[in-house]
Amino acid sequence: MTGVTARRRGRPPRAESGDTRDRILTAAREEFSERGYEKTSVRGIAKAAGVDSALVHHYFGTKEQVFEAAVEVAFAPALDAPDAVADGPLDEVGERLARFVLGVWENPTTRKPLLAIVRSAVNNETAAAVFRGLVVSQLLRRVAARLDLPDAELRVELAAAQLVGCAMLRYVIRVEPLASADLEAIIARVAPVVQGHLTGP
Amino acid sequence: MTGVTARRRGRPPRAESGDTRDRILTAAREEFSERGYEKTSVRGIAKAAGVDSALVHHYFGTKEQVFEAAVEVAFAPALDAPDAVADGPLDEVGERLARFVLGVWENPTTRKPLLAIVRSAVNNETAAAVFRGLVVSQLLRRVAARLDLPDAELRVELAAAQLVGCAMLRYVIRVEPLASADLEAIIARVAPVVQGHLTGP
Numbered sequence: 001m002t003g004v005t006a007r008r009r010g011r012p013p014r015a016e017s018g019d020t021r022d023r024i025l026t027a028a029r030e031e032f033s034e035r036g037y038e039k040t041s042v043r044g045i046a047k048a049a050g051v052d053s054a055l056v057h058h059y060f061g062t063k064e065q066v067f068e069a070a071v072e073v074a075f076a077p078a079l080d081a082p083d084a085v086a087d088g089p090l091d092e093v094g095e096r097l098a099r100f101v102l103g104v105w106e107n108p109t110t111r112k113p114l115l116a117i118v119r120s121a122v123n124n125e126t127a128a129a130v131f132r133g134l135v136v137s138q139l140l141r142r143v144a145a146r147l148d149l150p151d152a153e154l155r156v157e158l159a160a161a162q163l164v165g166c167a168m169l170r171y172v173i174r175v176e177p178l179a180s181a182d183l184e185a186i187i188a189r190v191a192p193v194v195q196g197h198l199t200g201p
Numbered sequence: 202m203t204g205v206t207a208r209r210r211g212r213p214p215r216a217e218s219g220d221t222r223d224r225i226l227t228a229a230r231e232e233f234s235e236r237g238y239e240k241t242s243v244r245g246i247a248k249a250a251g252v253d254s255a256l257v258h259h260y261f262g263t264k265e266q267v268f269e270a271a272v273e274v275a276f277a278p279a280l281d282a283p284d285a286v287a288d289g290p291l292d293e294v295g296e297r298l299a300r301f302v303l304g305v306w307e308n309p310t311t312r313k314p315l316l317a318i319v320r321s322a323v324n325n326e327t328a329a330a331v332f333r334g335l336v337v338s339q340l341l342r343r344v345a346a347r348l349d350l351p352d353a354e355l356r357v358e359l360a361a362a363q364l365v366g367c368a369m370l371r372y373v374i375r376v377e378p379l380a381s382a383d384l385e386a387i388i389a390r391v392a393p394v395v396q397g398h399l400t401g402p
Binding site for chain 1: 319324329337364366367371373376379382398
């Protein structure tokens, strides 16, 4: 048992650099969500992570690339979800999509990076492009492919609009009574709308 | 005729101060939409309007109050709309609300202040409170009052969520194909959803 513990503790050099990379990403996520894309600097991220700016550039490249990596890592668990959302019975895809999007917002771990993306994308074209790339191409396009309809992409975007608007009013602007309403009550009202956009006439 | 022209040109002091007030508000709108709430300062607004900061404080008070006034003026034409949206046949209120909200976004004159509100409200709690006060209490509460249902406010907010999400994806993040889709095609798909939230079972 002691031997195993010792092996676990003695990290190889690659794991060490992995730690630094993770520390930079954690700092980047904090900085981007606190300040938004524009006010965040590579220098500020480096300082928060306790490393030299050159190391941030070495691992990630430009600020845009740090942002993309920070967002991608935050969504690593969620990025497996598109398959789970797109697969399964087509007549329940609306509820799956609603549960997925609102679930990511309900989860305190993913809410912060999401707020960072929204704040940044609303204020900055570079960040908006990252949002379009990640959210739209990773999630929405996969659901659209499943629908196999000529107007699938527009359908998916209007469905997403219902969920994006819910997230804005509930989690970002915090309009009452929506902000305090029971999640299941919201899903019950919103899932049929999402389903209607996706597979309705 | 000459006398009339002369009278028109010889503005009384009150009209003169009205011009200054308007100039400050125009400058404020520009500053808030360019920089967002946090990065905008009363000093910057004063400079852009070519007046002293003290005059801005004299007319409006705090930065929050300047913001509120700038937003309110921008929406002066739209603020008559809640009655027009709430009144009229109840089975067409969904289409009226959809046309109103998307129409304000389509209009280049009102799009800029709207972007200013959204950018500011997403990043700043004070601006979010102004948004909740103006948009929610002026527009949504009036529509809710018309519905006369126990869950009217939640219904109106979920309806608004569909429109807010459309506006975000179409005008702010500019996701294709939604960003370039024909407005009437969007209204045709979105109005029944809004109506369903408002008056559906």
